[in-house]
Amino acid sequence: MIQSNMPALIIVTPMLVAPILVFVRHRIVARVLAIATAWWCFYLAVSMAGVAQDTPIAYDMGGWEAPLGIAYTVDAFSSLLLLIVSGIASVVLPFGPGSALLAIPEGKNNLFYASFLMCMAGLMGIAITGDLFNVFVFLEISSLASYTLIAMGKSRRALMAAFSYLVMGTIGGTFTLLGIGMVYQLTGTLNMADIAQRLPDVIDSPATRVALALIVVGGSIKLAVFPLHQWLPNAYTYAPSAVSAFLAATGTKVSYYVIVRGIFTLFGVSFVFGTLHLERLLVPLALLAMFVGSTAAIFQTDLKRLLAYSSIAQIGYMVLGLAMANQAGLTGGIVHLANHAVIKGGLFLVVACITYRMHTSKIDELGGLAQRMPLTAAAWLVGGLGMIGVPTTAGFISKWYLVMGAIDRGWYGIAFAILLSSLLAVVYVWRVVEVFYFREASDKSNLEAPADMLVPTWFLIAMTIVFGLYTPWSAGLASKAAALLLAAS
Amino acid sequence: MPIEALLFVLLVVLALAIAHMRDLFAAAMLFSIFSLLSAGMFTLMDAVDVAFTEAAVGAGISTVLILGTLALTSNEERNGPFRLTPLLVCLGLGATLIYGTRDLPVYGDPGAVVHHHVAPEYIEGSHNIHIPNVVTTVLASYRGYDTFGETTVVFTAGLGVLLLLGGAARRRDPEEEAAPQATSEVTS
Amino acid sequence: MKQHMRMQDKIILRLGAKFLVPFILLFAFYVQFHGDFGPGGGFQAGVIAAAAFVLYGLIFGLDTAQKVVPKSWLEKGMAIGVLVYGGTGVATMLLGGNFLEYDVLHHHNGQHYGIIAVEAGVGIAVTCTMTLLYYLFAERGRR
């Protein structure tokens, strides 16, 4: 039963454990249950990825065949997303009890975990479904849960950040819905494979163009593509640290998935890039995001905000990879999605450790941190190297493919720009490193974070190195995914 | 042009009135009327189930919730400055969408592609299992998974509101407000 | 207007409410189970049932309403609704079908049973959530 229903189980399990958690008043039991669920999902994701990377798994919800019912399809691309979401959740949930849950009203830990699981289920649902409207439903599940999670931040600004995100997210979601509606009106079906088959008949109509625009803009709002990114810094800064880690690593990635699916699976490369030349719009935006995001990150005074702006820049890389629309470039975009998830997740956890002990994430107040929290500071260093894209880290793999893609496409200037902008990352990472290592701490007592926080943090940070050297599960999957996406269109 | 088109005009007028109204209570009233009217229009468009839901949700629950919020916030919206950019954005969006929809089927076109691809099979299938309401069949069986998602959405929202409003009301006093507590997280 | 009367002292309202609430609930059940045949279904029924509780709360005050239907019940009911829906799906999986494949529930009437079960789940979840929303918002206002 488990074997044949894996695609359903991976989504349904967290969605059913969440209501069960409502009954679990005991804090530790609730926590263990949530962690067990995340691990179970990760196990399922791993077992599916093993199969799906070569032959996609199809699953019909309710036993109804594809155009009638809702079909699930797990291919290389979706299994990569499933791995990321469930993997990051598996690491973030066991992360020390202290920092994530402080802002939760007394006795409501179980509800917090329930929301977290819902968020995770929603994000995975988007990645796995083969039905366009189902994407919208799961988009909203994950969004609603993430608004709640962000609002749990300690400061009152978390509320306003969550509200802005809610407004932007709903506008984005509704745009997507409208785009889906137009696609539906053109083809009469909601199944992605079916649409891909029927859309070419009506491809060059105003409605197709606008539908594409709506889906891309809707996704871009949630992805925080450059001019639509305003909600992101506040949301990531004021959310509870563990939540920032989870959302930064997974939330935007899934929106990227939606856009890529929309462009490559539904509309097809030849239309989007051949006829419409969407790259003429996306490439400048991506370049702006890379440079503006990184430059803004350099001038931040708060670690979390710095990471948030760096996320905007990294999203620029992913969009650039997408806009290249060739094997290497798309692989680069997708693998950066995975690598950035690991790196950014790890770095946010580092910040969580720091705020837990130092009660602040202001860079100026963290002088000499390396003396007080040596392991945490070292984790920042390693994660930062990954962000820069130093060889043997995951970030290098992404950059390699992206530059390859740009060169293949003949965009030498852009290839150069990618490398140049990663130098900005050196500046903002190193600025913090210098504060940690070269300033004298006012108080030298050891404040190292507790083991239950350090272990998850270092696990993700170590993965940055692992994915820099052993790539079948990141770049391997990504290049299969890219091949699949390009072949489909 | 059918009656629905005229009702649309009313609807847009109502929406503009809501935009213009500074008295939030009055806006809430108008909003309730807006919901009722749109529900009525859904009925005219044969979408009885949608109308049912919109009436129950829009005129009922949403109004009650908005009133509940207004009871806690101010009743009066402050006069803000006029802003040009939003207007331009909206006009641009409108123009784009009108461009995009101009080739789509006209209202009630029986030849539209949506009516011929999957829909007939649903109606057929619903008939075969003797459930007259096709919407129910599609909702609960063919696309039952969407509805599961929908239930989950409601549940998630419930969880969220419970987490946000479930605790004791926290009125922060001015001193505490003044203290910067941007991202600090307290130990223990 | 100076002399504030409690709402429940207004005889028309009180009687009206007492008279209406059972009928509204009945109507909710009608909508729930008649959903196969006419407009309506679990969600609409849930909202209508919630409306009954809201009306009760409006007339007799939140405290009285919470005595009738405590908040903790609603919290759990919300979860039970989702569990009923998902449980149906799990049951079909255990019986060898796909998730929510009702045909395996019964050789002939599987679809009917399945739809009734999931609609019940929706109804429970929505009733409880909507009532809970009203409670939470109204409670905040009282301070």
Next chain:
Amino acid sequence: MFAVCMVGLLITMVLAMVRAIAGPTVFDRILAANAFGTQTVLMIAVSGFLAGRPEWLDLALVYALMNFIGVIAVLKFVRFGNLASDQPGRPT
């Protein structure tokens, strides 16, 4: 037949709407909203009757119900300033 009914309804709807928008007092608006609800019920009943689908009357029932509860809520809000207690909240 249908058209005539509808035009009549439409005119009353517009009138109710004008009152709702123009105000000036709270009670004008409440009344307008209530009247508008009634007109919607009528509209549904008429169209259902003329289209030969009487089951839509269920719908009309819901409208009436929601309208009723809505008005109670609004009145309570106006009178007490909140939706919970039976004690007066802020003066209106």
Next chain:
Amino acid sequence: MTPEMAIKLSLALPLFGAAGVIATGKWPNVREAVTMIAAFLTFGTVCTLYPVVAAGGRPELYIGEVLPGLAIAFKVEPLGMLFALVASGLWILTSIYAVGYMRGHHEKNQTRFFTCFALAISAALGIAFSANLFALFIFYEILTFSTFPLVTHHGDAKAIRSGRIYLGVLVGTSVAGLLFAIIWTYAIAGTLDFTPGGILAGKASGNGVALLLALFAFGTGKAALMPFHKWLPNAMVAPTPVSALLHAVAVVKAGVFTIMKVVVYIFGIEYLTDQGASQWLMWVATYTLVVSSVIALTKDNLKARLAYSTISQLAYIVLAAAIATPAAVVGGSMHIAMHAMGKITLFFCAGSIMVGAHKTNVSQLDGIGHRMPFTMGAFTLGSLSIIGLPPMGGAWSKWHMVLGAADADQMFFAGVYMLSSLLSIAYLMPIVGRAFFIAEKLPEADDHDHGEAPLLCVIPSVLTGLGTIVLFFIAEPLYQLLLPIVGVAQ
């Protein structure tokens, strides 16, 4: 020991050394013993590879693929062999010297120092043995980052500033130039393996080759080609053993080694000369060579003067690579070893002067040769080698380079080599002259009294000084070793 095992060990031993240093950090004597043992063992292991390579063998070691087609793999060929011998051999001497210097100077954080030093050596050996550009780039960056804590050893504002420049220039050039060039090469050629005769032949031409060469040349910031040379003088804030590491043992040598390797195995010297794509590089190298020599003349600070001298000497090698005739390439490659030996002597001496006499400027060195005869004797030997006079090793490499320039009918550049020797005489000889032939102005107070530097500093200096002479006599085997890289059979 099989050659594969030897490669593995020579990379791993410094790492074990680093781990050992961390583990024994609390006991300085044990710690330094660990460093020494690791250094000796590493050198010994590297030496076992020499006969194999000299006999024409090309031992390989395959670790694994990071991306399809991009492997971390090692293959020892003559050029790498030479570099590995230089790096591991000088590690021993530098370690001895470092012990004396660091203790004499009472430096803090010595454990970190020795750890990073060992890491840097491992990275340098990785560069030397890399079988492809990808692996080379990885170790190149590891070398950058592992030497950063050494450059900023003092941790003060000046060190941080220099660290920023160091990292900024090296990472900046390597990412924007070298990495770009590597990926571009991969896109054109489909492989990055170092192949005799090059991999680009027929796949790129004319301006493309020139542009690619420019990216490689400027991207290799460690080669300190102007205008990317600023990091080198700035890195002088570091303790002197670090300067020795930077200038002689690992960092700059890794830079010119990379350029040499790229010219020989990626472009292929014949292809490069056919395309005439390197003409501009000769001019840039010449410019660097002359200008830095002139700057060196103006510097009073001893270490700064040596730093600019290094820049100028590196430009020799780059020029040789750009001329790309067999003789020039062999000469340039030999110069890696010759300059390493000479320059390390000079730095050891400069450090000894600092430790022993607390003097940093050339103008303070009047008559110091009488107080520190061994140190200044070694200094003289090193200077002569740098200048290129027999019987010092430097003479051979210069000879071959000039010959190479002449082979290519680039008489102008042959002249440049000659001229630059004069310049190096001008900036090095006055120091020797001051030390031995100008009487010390006796200070008023007598607290200036000092003698020779600590023994652990003097011994390595003298050894390397003598080493420059030894190199003169063993140049022939080196020459024979290197000949295959230019396609001449042994």
Next chain:
Amino acid sequence: MSLDQWHHIGSIALLCTGLYIVISRDNLVKKMMGLNIFQVAVIFFYVTMGKVTGGTAPIIPADAHGHEVLYSNPIPHVLMLTAIVVGVATTALGLSLIVRIQEAYGTAEEDEIVRLDLEEIG
């Protein structure tokens, strides 16, 4: 642009008005109302596409045999039921956030809140 497309024009007009309210108003409650109008506009877009002239609501009468009767398309209705539910869920969550914001800041006007935040930073 032709009046044949009145149903689209109507939805679009509502959509733009809703969006305009959301992005031009400072009052958060008003924003939520705008967001609702915005969503209702999309619901209209869907529902109008499902209408078939001469068709009737997709509920098969007891006496009919399914084939003779022309029905409007049920799929958009199904989809919009879900969308309405999503809408009300979002509204509820947004309003509860507003309640908390009001409690924390003492105001529900965005510019006011931004000002308070800026003051806090100093």
